[in-house]
Amino acid sequence: MDQKRSCSTRVNGIACGSLSVLAVCVLAAGCAATSDPVLYPNNHLQQVGRAAADRDIAECRRLASSYGVAETKDGQVARQAAGGAAIGGASAGAWGLVRGNDAGERALAGAAAGGAAGTVRGAMQSGETSPVYRNFVQKCLRDRGYEVIGWQ
Numbered sequence: 001m002d003q004k005r006s007c008s009t010r011v012n013g014i015a016c017g018s019l020s021v022l023a024v025c026v027l028a029a030g031c032a033a034t035s036d037p038v039l040y041p042n043n044h045l046q047q048v049g050r051a052a053a054d055r056d057i058a059e060c061r062r063l064a065s066s067y068g069v070a071e072t073k074d075g076q077v078a079r080q081a082a083g084g085a086a087i088g089g090a091s092a093g094a095w096g097l098v099r100g101n102d103a104g105e106r107a108l109a110g111a112a113a114g115g116a117a118g119t120v121r122g123a124m125q126s127g128e129t130s131p132v133y134r135n136f137v138q139k140c141l142r143d144r145g146y147e148v149i150g151w152q
Contacts, residue, residue: 044145060140
C-alpha cells in the first residue's frame with residue numbers, strides 16, 4: 001500500500017469521522033429540553049398557587065414568542081461551524097507554511113477538523129435557552145408579582 005496518501009483521501013477521512021461525531025451530537029442536542037424558570041416561594045406565589053403560576057409562565061412564554069423572541073440559540077450551529085473552519089484552516093495552513101510542508105493540504109485538513117468541531121459545539125449549544133428569551137420571560141413574571149431565582 002502506498003505510504004503517502006493523497007490530500008483528498010486524508011481530508012475525506014477527517015470529514016467522514018467528523019460527520020459521525022456530528023450526527024451523534026446533533027441528535028443529542030435535538031433531544032435536549034429547554035429549561036424552565038424557577039420561582040421563589042414569595043407571598044404572591046403562595047397566594048395564587050402553583051397551578052396559576054404555571055399558567056402565568058406559559059402565558060409569558062407565549063408572549064415572548066409572539067414578539068418574535070427565539071426560545072433557543074438554533075442559529076448558532078452554522079456560525080460556529082464557519083468560525084471553526086476559518087480558525088482551523090488558517091492555523092493549520094500557517095503551520096504548514098512554517099514547517100515548509102504543503103500549506104494548502106494542511107489548511108484543508110484544518111478547515112475540515114475546525115468546521116466539524118465548530119458544528120459540534122454549535123449543536124450542543126443550540127438547545128440552550130436564549131438569554132434574551134429568559135430576560136423577557138423573567139420580566140413578564142416579575143411584572144406579575146413572581147420572583148425568578150434561576151432556570152433549570
